[in-house]
Amino acid sequence: MQDKSFDDLVANIQNEILQQTEEEFGQAFFERWNNPQFMQEMEYPDTSASLTGSCGDTMQIFLKLERDNIVDASFFTSGCGASIVCGNTACELAMHKSLEQAAALEGEDVLEVLGGLPEEHQHCAHLAVQTLREAIRSYWAI
16 A cells, blocks of 8 residues: 555645646647547548658647548647647648648747647647648648
C-alpha cells in the first residue's frame, strides 16, 4: 500500500503542472491539451500524410472525404504537447470544409484559435497545417 503522503505529493505536482500549463499557454490551448478530441489513427482514411518537422516531431493527418468535403479528420504525433494541440486544432479547423478551403488554412489560423503560442512552439502550428495540406495534395494527385 502506498504512503498517503506520496500520493499527496504526486497530486500536488500534477496540479502544479496543469496550472502552469494553463497560465503559460492559455485556456484554449489547455482545453485541447487536456482533451485532444481528434488524436487517433484513422482506419481506412481516404488520404493521409506524415511529415517530420525541423524539431524532430512527426505529425500524421488522416482525412475521410465525401464529395471533396472533409467529413472526418484525425491526427497522431510523436511530438510534444504543443504538437498535440496544433494537430488537434488543424483537424478541428479542417472539419466540414471543402478540400480547397482546408488547403488554404495557414499556421497563423491555428495560432489565432489558440490565442498564440510561445515563439519556441509556433513551428508546431505550421507543421500541423503543412501535414494537412500534404494529405490534401496526396488526394489530389490520385
